[in-house]
Amino acid sequence: MNKKTTHYIYALCLMLATFLSCSEEQDEVTINPEAGQSLLNIENDGYQVEMNAAFPDEGQIGTWRIYSGENGVFDDVNDPETTFHGEPGEIYRIGWEVSQGKHYESDVITVSFKPLNPQIVSNLNDTLTNNISTFINAEQAKFGAEGYWQIIEGANGYFIDTTDHEAAFIGVENTSYTLRWNLEYGSKHSYREISFTTDSLRADAGEDRRYIRNKVEDEIKYTALEAFLPAGATGQWNLVDGQDGKVYVSDHARSLFEGKAMEDYFLTWTVELDGRISIDTVNIHFRDKWGLFVDERDGQHYRTVELNGKEWFADNFNFYSAPTDIAWSFYYGQAAQTYMREGHPVETEEEKKYYGRLYNYVAAYQWAPEGWRIPSLKEYRELIEAMGGGNTALPKLVHGGEKGLDLVLGGAMFYSGNVVDNKDYFFDQEQLGYLWTNDFNPDTWGCMFMFFDNYNSVVKEASALYSVFSVRYVRDIKTEN
Structure with a gap:
């Protein structure tokens, strides 16, 4: 081979090496796709999210692709910040693919949406008592979903508006129904059901x-x-x-x-x-001045009056229960070994209602109607004070007084306890009134409130067992809206 030919071959090889070196430099491309954070358990109108991928470098192309999950749509698959629309309950695996020429890289994130969750708020009994219809309430459809009612079981029933989540349903008598509240969005469908049986239609005007x-x-x-x-x-x-x-x-x-x-x-x-x-x-x-309380134990009626923030009996208590060793009661003048210093025996029904019975403290305490109590000495004193005090107050509170408490000069009794050598005796009828207070001494002494026909009043202690007095009960006022 001559020298000229050798130089030509060398130059050709040098040119080829230079070309190959340039091609390798052009093939060295950097691609760094960043798809952003995963977006999980999304729930909003339209079931949509704003994507947040990194913009590709100049000369590179980015493309969104759905690898798994149904019915997802991008507004613009090449926009790194496009809006993605999905469906409730779906989990999407989404890739942000960036390419340049034959070079390609991708990053994958997860986007998921909460499933439809229909809820029926109404909690109906198994039977619609006295009724063939009902209002039935479900949680309202939201985030673009559609809600509607269906009858799944039961004949001849209907909704007034099947799309109202607070719907009125009307059936026929003595029929079992199953009702369904449906939610739909895109291809998704979910529901809840409730079942009950209708009764006969019976009007209800409320309690007397x-x-x-x-x-x-x-x-x-x-x-x-x-x-x-x-x-x-x-x-x-x-x-x-x-x-x-x-x-x-x-x-x-x-x-x-x-x-x-x-x-x-x-x-x-x-x-x-x-x-x-x-x-x-x-x-x-x-009610006017007086209200009414009925003792369910014996059906007796007692007038009540509201004074000084309390509700008081406006009649003496007249309930009878069999006596025990420590609890007893009598009508005035009605006892086995008895004499009366004043007054007369209470015998007629009219007098029994007027005077009531006389009780020892234990009976007055134990036999009080449910919700009522013996007034405290403080409550009596505060009542007297609220009415003007002393001689001013009592004329308003005794029988016939303007306040309606109608205190009675019913007298009192001392009970011998069936001791042969002692005698029961009644005293002070139409002269004095005696009323128990709940101030009680453990040494068997109780306080009683005593008032006179001349409108004075005093407080004294008396034997809780053997002194027998009238009773008025009191309770806190129940407010009616």
């Missing part, structure tokens, strides 16, 4: 309400009626008895009612639903 409390000085009295209006039904009040009564909104179950004290009102509440009609009656009575 007697001696309703208003201010005593108010000539006109008011109360809210307390009827129940079944779902989908219409109702109507009608006053059938009682003077000067007025229903303000006759088709409203809880209408305001106006009347006057000491008048008995009888009203009917008529409900109609799908051609079925039912009627119920309620008795309304407003």
